[in-house]
Amino acid sequence: MNDRTFLPLSRRALLTNILSFGVVSSVRPVFAATAAKSPWPPIDATFLFTADVHTCLVSGGTLSPNCEQEGKTDANLLRHVAAVNRIAEFDWPAEIGGVATGLAGAGQKIATPLGIVIGGDMTDDGGGQVKVPGEGHQLLQFSSRYQQGVGPDRVHFPVYNGLGNHDLDQDGMPPHIDWYRRELRDYVELNHRQTVFYKPPVAVANYDIESDNYSWDWGGLHLVQLQRFGGDTTKGAIGGLEWLGQDLAASAADGRPVVLFQHYGWDAFSLEKWDSAKSTFDDEGSGHAHWWSDDDRAALLAVLKGYNVVGLFHGHEHDTPMIYKQGDLDLFKPIATYKGGFALARITADYMDVVLAQAQGDAGDVTFLKAFSKRLG
Secondary structure (H helix, E strand, O other): OOOOOOOOOOHHHHHHHHHHHHHHOOOOOOOOOOOOOOOOOOOEEEEEEEOOOOEOEEEOOEEOOOHHHHOOOHHHHHHHHHHHHOHHHOEOOOEEOOEEOOOOOOOOEOOOOOOEEEOOOOEOOOOOOOOOOOOOHHHHHHHHHOOOOOOOOOOOOOEEOOOOHHHHOOOOOOOOOOHHHHHHHHHHHHHHOOOOOOOOOOOOOEEOOOOOOEEEEEOOEEEEEOOOOOOOOHHHOOOOHHHHHHHHHHHOOOOOOEEEEOOOOOOOOOOOEEEOOOOEEEOOOOOOEOOOOHHHHHHHHHHHOOOOEEEEEOOOOOOOOEEEEEOOEEEEEOOOHHHOEEEEEEEEOOEEEEEEEEEEOOOOEEEEEEEEEEEOO
16 A cells, blocks of 8 residues: 555544535636637636546455456555646647647646546445445545545545446345445535535535436536436436436527536447357447447437537546547547546637546656547537
8 A cells, every 4th residue: 555545434524524625625616708709608617537446445455356456556546646636737738649739728738627527436346335334445545535635645626426337336235235326326415416504515506316417517618427327227226318408408508518427438348238149248249238228328319419518528448548429429538547547628618628648657747648629619
């Protein structure tokens, strides 16, 4: 373990920390005006996206089986935290590997991010619980690194949490079948859902209690967290497509740009189906879907039709930085968090710049891997 070790906290202590960070650490977004006139507020939002954190502690300093070999260590997460915390010290790259990036903001200083969005698999094993319901060490490890705070051990920006299959798929020991899922969903809700009496550390404008999907705005930019995927009904989840349709109708019918975040994408791994000839799931199979189905994807795209969705960020596949398209939808998938990966985006009323990056070493150095830019409006 790194000498900056994770210290387990009780739930009461965790909630106390959540509440205190909500009061003293929130960042008030500042949006630059743009020359172009539009029916929505000005937009100049810089943010980070990362997925597949896979915290792996199951007790004090013990990792789940195979986590050490796979690199799912606290030391690697600390390297990732160091890199994202230093991101505003760098410039938007003009070149990557000797090739011009074409970024609209190439050469400009990167602004302090308004937040870091998590694209699922915050934990490796449903929060890290064991046979009897209790505080999950993996969830506590996640919160000790990816909840806004000060110092070198945790991120310095507001965190927008999202769940993936590793967070939600595992069943607990009977009779506590849903304990793992409930704890992870509770964590998301406690961090984001505001009420008359409770102010979370990162309050959002619209939170759906049923699906745990939520949305918020940075100026005229509308952002939506869809958890595992929009419309998910796996393992008792309540699909949120009706909520999503209502949210977009209320907040984005004027044509403002919309950004979506979820765990699954349109990459080959996310699209795996059962291959009966090989008795496994792969990208050559024609049987039932491993993660989400053709119908699932069609249903989500149907809800999005007619809105100005400028990008969808996702995770799930760990090794390959991807910038690609599905029809008219631009998709972005960084390398897994525990491997140092993240995406950096800047969206204004005029353009969208995205760079995929990777942490290098213990000092917070960053390597830029891929770049994307398009005009908006």
